[in-house]
Amino acid sequence: MRVTSKGQVTIPQNVRENMGILPSETEIEFMQDESGRWYIVKAKTAKKRDSRFRTAHQTGKLTMSTDDIMALTRGESWRSS
Template identity: 35%
Template structure:
């Protein structure tokens, strides 16, 4: 197997099939005393389910604090005051 200039290698089809590695799969390389091992982190063969999204959404709950600002106040904080809303 040859490494490209970008540091990429092609995983042989037999290995991809055996480990169920497909488009969207996550893999990692782990170094040990004998060299490196390919570890499948997640297979890319399933579509995310509603439960996956809800689990992710719950994990994000409470991680963002606007300090009590309303949406409009927060947008102004991010963008600065709008010049086009001045008095007419």
């Protein structure tokens, strides 16, 4: 395995699959045992967070009707309902 100039290596696909390492979702840690050997382990995560885009609908509040939005896009005054 070759190390890039940025210190990066590619974890082989079969290792990623076997360890359950997913791109952009999994943190890993480097651990050293008492004999000096290094290991890669999945970091313990407190809770899997949902994407902010998947939860955005829960915070948005609808304050305008479709007719009000269409009136604004046509340059008409906003008639509050």
